[in-house]
Amino acid sequence: MEQNSSNPTAEDETKMVVIRRMERLSLHLNPPVERPLSGRQVEMAGCAKAARLEVDREQLSLYMRGKHREEQEKVYEYFNARPELQTPVEILKADHRELCWRQMLGLVREAGIRPFRYVSEDPARYFAIAEAVGSVDMSLGIKMGVQYSLWGGSVINLGTKKHRDKYFDGIDNLEYPGCFAMTELHHGSNVQGLQTLATFDPVTDEFIINTPNDGAIKWWIGNAAVHGKFATVFARLMLPTHDAKGISDMGVHAFIVPIRDLKTHQTLPGIEIHDCGHKVGLNGVDNGALRFSNVRIPRDNLLNRFGDVSRDGKYTSGLPTINKRFAATLGELVGGRVGLAYSSVGVLKIAGTIAIRYSLLRQQFGPPKQPEVSILDYQSQQHKLMPMLASTYAFDFATLHLVEKYSEMKKTHDEQLVGDVHALSAGLKSYVTSYTAKSLSVCREACGGHGYAAVNRFGSLRNDHDIFQTFEGDNTVLLQQVAADLLKQYKEKFEGGTLAVTWNYLRESMNAYLSQPNPVTARWEGEDHLRDPKFQLDAFRYRTSRLLQSVAIRLRKHSRTLGSFGAWNRCLNHLLTLAESHIESVILAKFIDAVNNCPDPSSRAALKLVCDLYALDRIWNDIGTYRNVDYVAPNKAKAIHKLTEYLCFQVRNIAGELVNAFDLPDHVTRAPIAKQSEAYAHYTQYVGF
Template sequence: MATTSSRSNSNPGSDDDDSTPAMRRLRRLSLHLLQPEGPASSHLAPAACAARRRLEADAAALAAYMRGRHRAMQARVYEFYVARPELQTPVELPTAAHRELCFRQMAALVRDAGVRPLSLMAADPAEYFAVMEAVGGLDISLAIKVGVQYSLWGGSIINLGTKKHKEKFFDKIDNLEYPGCFAMTELHHGSNVQALQTTATFDPVNDEFIIDTPNDGAIKWWIGNAALHGKFATVFARLILPLQGKGGEPADMGIHAFIVPIRDLETHVVLPGIEINDCGHKIGLNGVDNGALRFRSVRIPRDNLLNRFGDVARDGKYTSSLPTINKRFAATLGELVGGRVGLAYSSVGVLKVAVTIAVRYALLRQQFGPPKQPEISVLDYQSHQHKLMPMLASAYAFHFARGYLVDKYSEMKKTNDEDLSADVHVLSSGLKSYITSYTAKSISICRESCGGHGYAAVNRFGGLRNDHDIFQTFEGDNTVLLQQVAGDLLKQYQQKFKGGTISVTWSYLRESMSTYLSQPNPVTARWEGEDHLRDPNFQLDAFRYRTSRLLHSVAARLQKHMKTLGGFGAWNRCLNHLLTLAESHIESIILARFIEAVKSCPDEKTREVLKLVCDLYALDRIWNDIGTYRNVDYVAPNKAKAIHKLVDYLSYQVRLVARELVDAFDLPDQIIRAPIGMQSEAYAQYTQFVGF
């Protein structure tokens, strides 16, 4: 490890004499003197680049390595919608028309294209998520509409129900005969699911559950598919058993899920006792009909309890394989992680689209330049490279991380391993939070990078930003999800000192308590050579060192504050520290997967390009938090300066292959759609759009 290894004390990639300030100045001067004249200077190339070989990227080879086995399914979906112009979403569309179109788009996917999403989700989750990304390329509203129908409504049947529920509902959900919704969130409770107030009281006389909304705060809110199209809802409610509590009081068995019909199957009329209202126009995703539901003594059969983790017999007796309310609740929510996996996966797709548009426009648009010489591309400016190239690198990093997440999720669904389920729960929480937050910020940067033309609705940034923004909130608020990651890290930390085992996903914590927490090596802290800084071992060690220091220090702070503030107060006092810890840990996981993907690439030239992109991702993240590394003397001042310079250089190198890197995302022009983001004739399509 970089902090404790016995590597040579010399600085890799540079001479010992370079350690003096005078020699470093001479070296920098010589690089300037070596800068060639001519075209290179017209591109504002960094002087240090003159003596280095330019990489060549093959977009087709990159795409072949990136796309994986699911590209055929995605191509099938793209081709289907491209061939049906009436199913493509126009730039301007009223809410009512958008909702109607979105349902037709989903129905056509199932009934005309023959894609059966629920079957895919059950048999091959990775293929299902690939379909989700593809339909999101057509319209993010469609991706969310499909997700509500299949990940949430259908997923609740698969994951929380038993054989009788699957036999009755599976095929009709899959073929869209039973459109449904997922009624968890309430007006007063979103992330705190355990505090939901809707009740489901068992009536032993009639063998039914009675669903009630006890107050306005318990109205189910933001329920997708509810306002117009849903015929059923999976309703999360407190299971109440009369006379079974202490002293003959009702017993509250905690949160359970129930199938509640909300509209007549034939007439589509709202059923008695149910009130449905439209949540109205939103800032995005207006193809999804979000509604609010209130229940007044709505009766459903006892069999409509989704009873995988808890059941009620005819005589009212409650049974469960799990001994406590908390364990049942954890198991229930643990089966719903597919929604978070899907959002993380789809968010990467949105980032790819935004980056592609911004990079292609930056290559196309020319502005200013040296006196009496042609204007240069906007992407030749260092400031523009600083905005977009780390973002492009992040899109690649996230691509490989999401593949790892889906693989773990698929393995979890096959094995039902409890430890793996716990890992996937936390991993999906962290990646969903980190990726969606990053993408949301990046879309705005991409819009700014395209100047006034980025403000045109036809160039899509406004729609992407507004449609994607809610990704940070639903399926778990990002701040809440990061706290789950931090909580799990602290649990692993505690188990380490108690001699317990550490889960596979966080395996580097085994070493972190000793190796990573030791005093930084004063020699390696000064190494500034490029070979050292681009060594994946150094990069990963740096990420893990930071995470380990944060974990160790927050554990100590929590222990200190618990004495005076109690558990909740201590957690709140350290909350920002905990969120930083969680983000640092997730960055470590993303980098580890990227490094592995680089090593696994069979084509040497492609591997070399991916290594360049991976280095930029890693060193840009280190530079962004250089204060942390400086504060603990992990990085000396000269090394910090070298990292900064290398990030600029790598951004320039990535700029030289930026066209190929975005082309390798393999997104058809009909999916990109923004005139300024087309592979060719961008201005021609843009001017034609406004009538020239």
């Protein structure tokens, strides 16, 4: 990593720390006459006199769910009217797979919901439908995603007009159920390392698809084990040459390969299909393994948007290198990450709704000779669930922003926007799915023994969602992509280049970092100051900037002795922390924008409260970092802790309205303990009373 000569060295940093400590000591010895507080001191006694916010649930819900609310309602109403299509608590793998297929057929052919038409033309509408479908059954949501976003999306995004004309209607109406065959037994995240071969035969004008060794068997391929008739197979395109090598590797390309007969559904010659078996979750999705042995397909089955082969075996592409073609291919497939981030928030909404409604209902202990109190009145329960509720709102606005950026990218194909969406989707998918996975266990524990009952859904939600951390790129790998992009932007900043849209804040915040924290503002502890969006965002961005500055210095130092790969591995945990810090900054910025843009005053006040909790809870959770660099003085740290607890209490007072604003009807949440009326009666009836 190149280091600009204007940047401070490690020695300069040490000197600046000493200077700051001397300034701080001077302030202690000679305090200013007027302390620059911008609000009253935070005391828990304020809880008692705080006015409870009045929330217009309908207005808040309208703002949250936006213009695609009707499509989601249509999904909910269809399945509510068809109880035979609702997934039971206990179901065998084979039965679940057939039910999922019937659910998807009913959705498309009976309810008239055609998600494929929106994949390219209106992605926001597609993702809204996907969230609603996943709420009904996560297996159904994933199976639909395989059919339309992955198999269908690869055909229309990586292919050309001839592919769209031939396959669109069949994919849309489910006559052509298909698979997305990228992952191999030995290669998942490293797509450039795939080993499956597609060798062009100029004599017959065909590609020959081969699995060269067991490590190249396509693995975990959704729709392959039972229902799929086609597969988009990612393979290395091999062309015969007249030189000493005899063959030329053009890199990974995508090919349409029929795997079953359209009429008989029999497996086609040269193709071997096996069932991947029972999984931890999502057993309604039929994952299979595929092996190819000299399978011949027409030359036209190459999805040729970014590279083509002529009849005489000549390769042409508008992109000059394998790396550029590979990047363009993956860029068109980024919609999968967008969808997973968006859908993960939907899962978090369901889990949070169940846990919070039950926590409001359940009463346990209380003052002597007085009625028992709701378990959500306990500070410990608030600490578990209220920051999680705040995060759910934060993630909702951030992923909506991502969907908007993705939709704009699909319309404009702007190169800078493509890079921006790639990094943002990688970061949000990784951060949101990891947080949701942890929160599902928290929700289960918060509901005690009743959370352990399968009918109350935490087990199935947790198991079905768990793979979201691996789908579409392992989360650790995706965070490294974000860190790498940040370092690239860091270099651009100091070389005078143009920063991508998402990283624009770095220019200002890096300058603030280089000038060091203000020893006076580090002591400000008034509530108005701590709840000021500028303070919150500055704190998030300062942390990111400092992490970026320090990891750049470390990488430069270690690369001299360990090389670039060794240096990266030596700094890997630092890089992951940097990526998460950046994503948290983006999430907060989008939440602040959502608060400011909310037209309804009562909803805006509620969102401001929730946004403050999200921001201050994150700062408190990483208070050691802020203390270590003297960004926050001890008195200010204490005030942040107190205010976080105070905000948890305030959010608890409107928690019911906040989860109701997600507008999830009882037949969608389905957990008896989350029913909005007579919850215990529904629960006891389930076991036979």
